[in-house]
Amino acid sequence: MFLSVKELELRKIGFDKIFEPGQIEFTGEGLEQGSPLHAIGSAELLPESGGQLRVWGSYTVVMGAQCDRCLVRARFPLEADFDLYYRPASDVPEADEVKIDAGEAEIGFYEDGLELEDILREQVLLVLPMQRVCSESCKGICPGCGKNRNETACDCKPEVSDRWSALRNLEL
Ligand SMILES: [Zn+2]
Ligand SMILES: [Zn+2]
Known part of the structure; x- marks a missing residue:
């Protein structure tokens, strides 16, 4: 959906839209x-x-991404607000006058208008947690045998004692 400046000069535009998977490009971000x-x-x-x-x-949307700890696909339900300001592209300061203060850094620029899909894509990427885990209690992959420790308990020694024994070996 294109938010055209020509139309915005005449009236405010309201939107209430459903974007099916595939309508907004999220591939390449895992x-x-x-x-x-x-x-x-x-x-x-x-x-x-x-x-x-x-x-x-x-x-609102549910995003799917690989859990950083156990590598299983996990679901991330998002529900977020946004309030964004854009200035005409002709306002972009010359490179040598760029002085970004904290308040200005957030502002974007537009030419003939804005693509709502691009705005939403950016917002989703912004809101997704940096560390994506399937659950706070995810035990992750065992570094010893490679098993998903949420599914199978293995007999490998805990990582901490491995680290200590590595240290002890160094001292010998
Ligand atoms: Zn996990
Ligand atoms: Zn193991």
């Missing part, structure tokens, strides 16, 4: 969309702001 993404919100050109555009709303 992610897959595990449910329709539902986004509700509005876009508006702020009056007397020199063309500043505001897009805000919320979305």
